[in-house]
Amino acid sequence: MVANVKVVLVSLLVFVAISSCNGGHELSPWFHSKSCPQFENIVRSITWSKVAANPNFAAKLLRLHYHDCFVQGCDASILIDSTEGNTAEKDARPNRSVEGYEIIDEIKTKLEEECPDTVSCADIVALAARDAVSYQFGRSLWQVFGGRKDGRVSLATEATRDLPSGGANYTTLRDQFAGLGLNYIDLVALSGAHTLGVAHCVVFARRLNFTGKGDIDPSLDPAYAEFLKTQCPSSTPNPATTVELDESSSISFDSHYFVGLRHKKGLLGSDAALLTDRRAAWVARSFQNLHVFMAHFGLSMKKMGDIGIKTGNDGEIRKNCRVVVAEFKVSMHCNACERIVAKTLLKIKGVENFGTDMNNHKVVVTGKIDPEKVLKKLREKTGKKVEIIVDKEEEPNDASDEGNLSRPLIVHPLMFDCCKESDGLLVMFSDENPNACSIM
Numbered sequence: 001m002v003a004n005v006k007v008v009l010v011s012l013l014v015f016v017a018i019s020s021c022n023g024g025h026e027l028s029p030w031f032h033s034k035s036c037p038q039f040e041n042i043v044r045s046i047t048w049s050k051v052a053a054n055p056n057f058a059a060k061l062l063r064l065h066y067h068d069c070f071v072q073g074c075d076a077s078i079l080i081d082s083t084e085g086n087t088a089e090k091d092a093r094p095n096r097s098v099e100g101y102e103i104i105d106e107i108k109t110k111l112e113e114e115c116p117d118t119v120s121c122a123d124i125v126a127l128a129a130r131d132a133v134s135y136q137f138g139r140s141l142w143q144v145f146g147g148r149k150d151g152r153v154s155l156a157t158e159a160t161r162d163l164p165s166g167g168a169n170y171t172t173l174r175d176q177f178a179g180l181g182l183n184y185i186d187l188v189a190l191s192g193a194h195t196l197g198v199a200h201c202v203v204f205a206r207r208l209n210f211t212g213k214g215d216i217d218p219s220l221d222p223a224y225a226e227f228l229k230t231q232c233p234s235s236t237p238n239p240a241t242t243v244e245l246d247e248s249s250s251i252s253f254d255s256h257y258f259v260g261l262r263h264k265k266g267l268l269g270s271d272a273a274l275l276t277d278r279r280a281a282w283v284a285r286s287f288q289n290l291h292v293f294m295a296h297f298g299l300s301m302k303k304m305g306d307i308g309i310k311t312g313n314d315g316e317i318r319k320n321c322r323v324v325v326a327e328f329k330v331s332m333h334c335n336a337c338e339r340i341v342a343k344t345l346l347k348i349k350g351v352e353n354f355g356t357d358m359n360n361h362k363v364v365v366t367g368k369i370d371p372e373k374v375l376k377k378l379r380e381k382t383g384k385k386v387e388i389i390v391d392k393e394e395e396p397n398d399a400s401d402e403g404n405l406s407r408p409l410i411v412h413p414l415m416f417d418c419c420k421e422s423d424g425l426l427v428m429f430s431d432e433n434p435n436a437c438s439i440m
Helices: 002-021 039-053 057-069 101-114 121-137 156-162 170-178 184-195 201-208 222-231 256-262 269-276 278-286 290-304 335-346 371-382 413-417
Strands: 198-200 242-244 324-330 351-357 362-367 386-388
Touching (some): 039 101, 170 184, 170 269, 184 269, 256 269, 256 278, 335 362
């Protein structure tokens, strides 16, 4: 009986911790459990099949999620295609090597067949990233909440401005992360994603010719630097050439990145920068323990996945992740009015398709568009009253389960402290803690 009471109390504490750490956003671990019960199975099945065929997709899908969240928040704006009048995020210089779009398209197509107009592209990106990394372990490494909406705006200029640079110093990185609600532990944990994937020579070339005199960055191991020079000759660098971010371990999610970092083998300048701050360096040293790193990485991924959540009129559920869909309420009372609206839409750049419903005063526009600009143009050219139709907010599907404390939940004890910055979190699994194994 006492044991059962303890289980109930722990479950309740976990529920409260999750709600608090979610920052009040309308996200829930069971958001799609009723509206699209096969959501997680579909994403996992397709993602795991792709990673099984090509392990490099783990890094690609993880990077796609990172680059989405750091620009306008986790709203799948990176998936929107450029138009004649707008260069979208995916075509910004830092994103030109981002891949994985076709996998998201495939997942979205399957989900639209299973549960149309229900799951956002943003939720797909977040879950696919988790599943891609989790494949090698055969289980989910962290919990992904659902309920995000897709953004309607995608600007290359914002991606260029907001994405962290591979050559950034610690102060710049710390400030960028802090601006998104991420602390120094998150910075180090998320940098650990560099245990997967590769980098192009141009990203780190300056470290091999540090002052322009052929000398190397003093924070690089000399032998490692000589190896890099053989891969990326400074005289004739090949922009297509890549080098593993984590030497000899680029397709395995592990803590080897932090071991290499300790030996001055961090490939990027931003990697080496972590060791220039006392607290960050201590965290990086602690993350050489795989259990410590994996626990904190999951927590930091969840925090990152909560950045800039779109709700209400700020977002939508795209049917095609590459294009925006907008619905407008337009005062149309005759066939002539309907024709004027149609004529106006035909002249707006980026509009790929549209439908008018005079009886319900409704217009649906699909394409590579900015809904606010379409709204303005319709008002100007038709003289009609035009409003953007706000999607009805879908209620999280866990409301009826709030009292069901027996529902399984993937959490970690450290989740209780996910809302605060504390060095004490790391001690729980530190090699210097004699009770660490008993905690595990």
